[in-house]
Amino acid sequence: MTTLPEHSEPNKVTIEQLLRLKRAERPSPEFWTRFEQDLRAKQLAAIIEKRPWWISLRLPQAGRMLACFQVPVGAAAVLALSFVVVREYRPAASVPGDDTSVEVAATVPMAPVHEQVARGVAVTTAKSAPLVVSSRVMSEADAAAPAASMSTGELMAMIPWAAPRSDSQSEAETSPVIGELTQVQFASAVNPGADHDFGGRVELDPVGVSAAVLVSDEGNAPVRVSPVSPREVRRNRILSTLVVADNSSEAEPTRMAQVREVIASSLDEDRLYDSVRRIGMGGDRLTLKF
Amino acid sequence: MNATTKTIAKTLVASPERQQEAGSDWMIVQRVQAGDVAAFDQLILKYRERVYAMVYNMTANREDAADLTQDAFIKAFQSINRFQGQSSFFTWLYRIAINSALTHLRRNKLRSFFSFDKVHEDAKVAEVINQLTDKKDVDREVFVNELQEKLNEAMLKLSIPHRTVVTLFEIDGLSHEEIAEIMNCSVGTVRSRLHYAKQLLQGELQSYVR
Numbered sequence: 001m002t003t004l005p006e007h008s009e010p011n012k013v014t015i016e017q018l019l020r021l022k023r024a025e026r027p028s029p030e031f032w033t034r035f036e037q038d039l040r041a042k043q044l045a046a047i048i049e050k051r052p053w054w055i056s057l058r059l060p061q062a063g064r065m066l067a068c069f070q071v072p073v074g075a076a077a078v079l080a081l082s083f084v085v086v087r088e089y090r091p092a093a094s095v096p097g098d099d100t101s102v103e104v105a106a107t108v109p110m111a112p113v114h115e116q117v118a119r120g121v122a123v124t125t126a127k128s129a130p131l132v133v134s135s136r137v138m139s140e141a142d143a144a145a146p147a148a149s150m151s152t153g154e155l156m157a158m159i160p161w162a163a164p165r166s167d168s169q170s171e172a173e174t175s176p177v178i179g180e181l182t183q184v185q186f187a188s189a190v191n192p193g194a195d196h197d198f199g200g201r202v203e204l205d206p207v208g209v210s211a212a213v214l215v216s217d218e219g220n221a222p223v224r225v226s227p228v229s230p231r232e233v234r235r236n237r238i239l240s241t242l243v244v245a246d247n248s249s250e251a252e253p254t255r256m257a258q259v260r261e262v263i264a265s266s267l268d269e270d271r272l273y274d275s276v277r278r279i280g281m282g283g284d285r286l287t288l289k290f
Numbered sequence: 291m292n293a294t295t296k297t298i299a300k301t302l303v304a305s306p307e308r309q310q311e312a313g314s315d316w317m318i319v320q321r322v323q324a325g326d327v328a329a330f331d332q333l334i335l336k337y338r339e340r341v342y343a344m345v346y347n348m349t350a351n352r353e354d355a356a357d358l359t360q361d362a363f364i365k366a367f368q369s370i371n372r373f374q375g376q377s378s379f380f381t382w383l384y385r386i387a388i389n390s391a392l393t394h395l396r397r398n399k400l401r402s403f404f405s406f407d408k409v410h411e412d413a414k415v416a417e418v419i420n421q422l423t424d425k426k427d428v429d430r431e432v433f434v435n436e437l438q439e440k441l442n443e444a445m446l447k448l449s450i451p452h453r454t455v456v457t458l459f460e461i462d463g464l465s466h467e468e469i470a471e472i473m474n475c476s477v478g479t480v481r482s483r484l485h486y487a488k489q490l491l492q493g494e495l496q497s498y499v500r
Contacts, residue, residue, distance in 0.1 A: 011421045012500035015492050019460040021434075022347055022441060024415040025407040031356070032338070039334065039360045046364050047327075 074286040081279065089230075238263060308468075312378035319379055322370050330370070334363055337380065340462060341387045347457040348391045348450075350442040352405045358394055362387035377471065384472045388454060395450055406438055422498060437498065444494035452487035459484055 066073075239260060278289040315336075321329040341362055346355035365386050366373075373382055409415065423433045445453055454473060458464045459480075466484075470477045492499050 012498060013418055013421050015488050015495070015499050016460060017418045018441065018495060018498060019456070020418055021409060021415060021438065022445075023461045024409045024412065025346070025438070026410050027342070027352060027407045035338070035356055035360070038356070039363060042360055042364050043367060046368055
């Protein structure tokens with residue numbers, strides 16, 4: 001009979017054999033009794049527990065069902081989004097030139113309030129370009145006919161601030177900005193009566209990028225209003241329609257102020273950009289971030 | 291052969307026994323879905339040891355393993371109506387258990403407590419131990435405990451995917467294809483992970499492994 005030496009190196013096994021030891025690690029039968037009791041308690045609790053409502057929606061299944069519509073729905077969403085974006089930024093993208101007065105006519109007098117206010121309003125360009133008068137801006141008889149019959153020079157002579165001027169002059173005139181169009185339009189929107197018959201004129205800035213409204217009180221010096229961004233024009237347009245509706249029903253002023261506040265905040269362009277950023281395209285998928 | 295059976299046959303490429311097992315499981319699942327809640331106990335009894343062993347070998351902690359196994363069965367029970375037999379119940383249950391275990395391991399990355407089950411020495415295990423040591427009685431028991439600890443330490447040094455593959459293949463005895471299906475990866479990935487994990491284990495346990 002052979003015996004192993006006392007300090008001999010033990011035999012080695014393969015890793016698979018060694019892992020067989022782990023397979024042999026098994027709990028005792030008592031463990032399973034306790035396991036079953038705990039599981040039973042948990043199972044009962046799970047049966048009684050009210051499950052959240054969104055689990056019953058079966059969203060993954062709905063997603064699988066809608067998977068075949070991913071491409072057309074995504075394409076439609078992209079088209080709609082691009083349409084909205086182009087529509088929103090078209091006024092801002094206008095280029096100085098012959099079309100500028102048309103742009104102003106299209107943006108400024110949209111609201112009914114401004115049609116009332118704009119009696120006698122003449123649309124012109126500050127450059128020496130031919131005068132283009134919008135029929136929507138001009139009132140019917142008193143302003144349109146003389147303006148149309150006058151030459152550009154005559155008309156400019158009548159309007160001191162519309163005449164061609166030097167750079168320093170224009171700087172001197174534009175720097176003391178008296179009021180913003182927002183305020184003027186807002187005032188006219190709140191009370192669209194005859195008090196706000198400014199006899200104003202809408203003029204394009206010589207640069208041609210933004211529009212300005214020239215307002216003159218009777219007997220006073222002409223009032224120059226700072227350039228207005230399309231965002232403000234859009235905001236005022238919506239505000240004016242709302243306020244007209246509110247005035248007709250004589251709503252209390254606090255409520256009007258609240259509504260105006262809500263609308264003004266919802267028209268914030270940053271929020272629009274933010275919402276656009278939440279929409280992403282990847283491959284044939286449209287992702288929405290919440 | 292209906293559509294579900296075809297799906298099971300397609301997914302379980304392992305063995306005819308597995309297919310048969312999947313078929314009988316599907317019958318029980320249908321009973322549970324019809325409202326026979328007690329039928330779920332059969333599934334628990336059938337799979338609890340395998341699921342527990344798998345989770346235990348991944349966590350190296352018997353209490354955590356027990357909790358996670360119970361959670362896996364509860365989740366399976368709660369979602370049984372959504373199980374449509376597109377894979378075998380066994381695969382589905384394993385996926386739930388593995389996901390629970392992975393979530394637990396990720397949450398408790400920095401915390402690891404060992405608590406081992408006793409090694410039940412059958413003939414094959416006794417042979418392996420005899421090859422490693424000639425100690426008897428208490429000394430032998432101490433040696434086995436030490437070996438068990440080293441083995442679990444080495445397992446925990448593996449990354450979670452590698453540990454999962456080793457557990458499923460070497461300890462639970464699943465095929466490469468089944469592991470690939472459970473882990474949602476290719477068979478090649480399973481093979482390479484297994485190879486790499488064994489190499490690492492060999493390095494860690496070189497005093498025992500030839």
